[in-house]
Amino acid sequence: MTKKVAIIGAGVIGASTAYFLSKEESINLTIYDEGTGQGTSAAAGIISPWLSRRRNKKWYHMVKEGAAFYPTFLSEVMEGEEIPSSVYKQVGTLLFKKKEEYIHEMFTIGKKRKVDAPEIGDLAILSPEEIREKMPLYTGANSAVWASGGARVDGGRLVDLLLSKAQANGAHVVRQHVTFEKNTDSNDSTYIVKTKQSSKQFDSVILSASAWLPDLLMPMNYAVDIRPQKGQLVELQLTNWVTDDWPVIMPEGESDIIPFENGKIIIGATHENEKGFNLTIDKDMLNNMVLEGTTQFSNELHQAEISTYRSGTRAYTSDFAPFFGEVPDLPNVFAASGFGSTGLTAGPLVGQCLAQMVTSEPTTLPVEDYPIEDYIKKVN
Numbered sequence: 001m002t003k004k005v006a007i008i009g010a011g012v013i014g015a016s017t018a019y020f021l022s023k024e025e026s027i028n029l030t031i032y033d034e035g036t037g038q039g040t041s042a043a044a045g046i047i048s049p050w051l052s053r054r055r056n057k058k059w060y061h062m063v064k065e066g067a068a069f070y071p072t073f074l075s076e077v078m079e080g081e082e083i084p085s086s087v088y089k090q091v092g093t094l095l096f097k098k099k100e101e102y103i104h105e106m107f108t109i110g111k112k113r114k115v116d117a118p119e120i121g122d123l124a125i126l127s128p129e130e131i132r133e134k135m136p137l138y139t140g141a142n143s144a145v146w147a148s149g150g151a152r153v154d155g156g157r158l159v160d161l162l163l164s165k166a167q168a169n170g171a172h173v174v175r176q177h178v179t180f181e182k183n184t185d186s187n188d189s190t191y192i193v194k195t196k197q198s199s200k201q202f203d204s205v206i207l208s209a210s211a212w213l214p215d216l217l218m219p220m221n222y223a224v225d226i227r228p229q230k231g232q233l234v235e236l237q238l239t240n241w242v243t244d245d246w247p248v249i250m251p252e253g254e255s256d257i258i259p260f261e262n263g264k265i266i267i268g269a270t271h272e273n274e275k276g277f278n279l280t281i282d283k284d285m286l287n288n289m290v291l292e293g294t295t296q297f298s299n300e301l302h303q304a305e306i307s308t309y310r311s312g313t314r315a316y317t318s319d320f321a322p323f324f325g326e327v328p329d330l331p332n333v334f335a336a337s338g339f340g341s342t343g344l345t346a347g348p349l350v351g352q353c354l355a356q357m358v359t360s361e362p363t364t365l366p367v368e369d370y371p372i373e374d375y376i377k378k379v380n
């Protein structure tokens with residue numbers, strides 16, 4: 001029997017889930033996505049979770065496995081063709097710290113973590129000269145930790161790729177805002193998803209709506225522990241340099257530098273907790289961020305033309321931990337949120353887990369480590 005499944009929200013989580021579910025012949029899949037403020041298409045694109053002091057072991061397990069999953073996942077998606085380097089490429093990561101002792105601390109953390117995470121690749125402390133060999137615009141005098149397994153991903157292009165594969169497998173994509181509710185006309189647990197013009201019944205629904213998850217569940221009397229955080233960044237256009245293989249650069253502070261192909265360089269991002277869903281671009285703030293973030297680099301970088309300003313919304317729980325699973329008291333409704341600033345890293349793997357839950361298979365990540373019932377509660 002064909003099962004009708006809806007996905008609400010097609011950022012990296014929803015689009016990855018869609019890719020997996022679209023391959024199931026017994027599933028008829030519809031994906032709804034409004035798109036405004038989407039975190040995935042605004043994201044900086046860093047996949048490099050290993051060199052961090054954050055102590056949450058379950059979070060680390062998720063992002064470590066998420067980073068390791070990318071190459072395998074994308075090879076599968078590309079069905080033997082080369083992974084487009086405009087979507088994803090392992091270019092390595094350079095991590096800077098203001099104090100030399102912290103560089104050594106991070107290098108030691110990296111060495112320890114490599115035992116369980118060989119995908120971190122080669123680890124080394126690079127001198128300024130060695131850094132310049134990888135990124136010629138570096139003019140600073142500090143050393144940095146190098147991890148060759150670090151990668152960059154273009155979130156918008158990744159989503160486009162995954163949705164195009166899902167559509168090729170027969171999934172329908174509807175670019176509209178929707179609401180959803182229980183189907184009260186039926187004794188079975190089925191659900192209705194409504195656009196302004198129409199409504200459709202589903203056997204199973206995935207809520208991959210990030211910071212907008214409370215809007216979907218509040219009308220059904222759920223309290224959802226999720227808040228939005230605004231993030232802004234800039235895209236610079238460098239001329240005269242081949243940037244395709246430049247590494248991701250993570251200085252201390254907010255201004256990471258993520259080089260893409262054809263001279264495109266992203267600098268960002270801000271973490272603004274008080275702005276809610278506001279997406280207004282603050283050019284003065286961003287121009288200052290570029291100036292501050294590029295002091296250790298040649299003028300060419302901070303004088304480069306800003307081609308685009310981007311703004312998007314992250315989702316956080318009150319204890320900063322992500323969750324996924326079946327929504328309490330809503331059989332066959334699954335949700336995932338709270339991925340904060342590392343959702344691009346975790347996204348494809350969490351998407352696989354959501355798809356596994358729909359098809360009643362064991363999940364790759366242990367669902368009990370990311371308990372949805374701690375964050376989504378029925379209020380009456």
Ligand SMILES: Cc1cc2nc3c(=O)[nH]c(=O)nc-3n(C[C@H](O)[C@H](O)[C@H](O)COP(=O)(O)OP(=O)(O)OC[C@H]3O[C@@H](n4cnc5c(N)ncnc54)[C@H](O)[C@@H]3O)c2cc1C
Pocket residue numbers: 008009010011012013014032033034035036037038039040041042043044045046047155176177178179208209210211212213216230231232233268269270311312313314315336337339340341342343344345346347
């Ligand atoms: C500026 C910035 C930089 C970042 N940089 C990185 C990074 O370098 N590395 C990293 O790992 N992570 C990064 N992140 C975090 C990452 O982007 C997010 O954690 C991740 O994209 C979340 O994915 P998602 O699929 O849960 O949500 P989103 O990508 O936000 O997608 C949710 C989608 O659901 C849709 N939606 C919501 N409600 C409805 C509805 N009712 N009807 C229809 N559609 C709906 C929205 O329109 C949206 O398109 C960054 C985030 C920002 C904002």
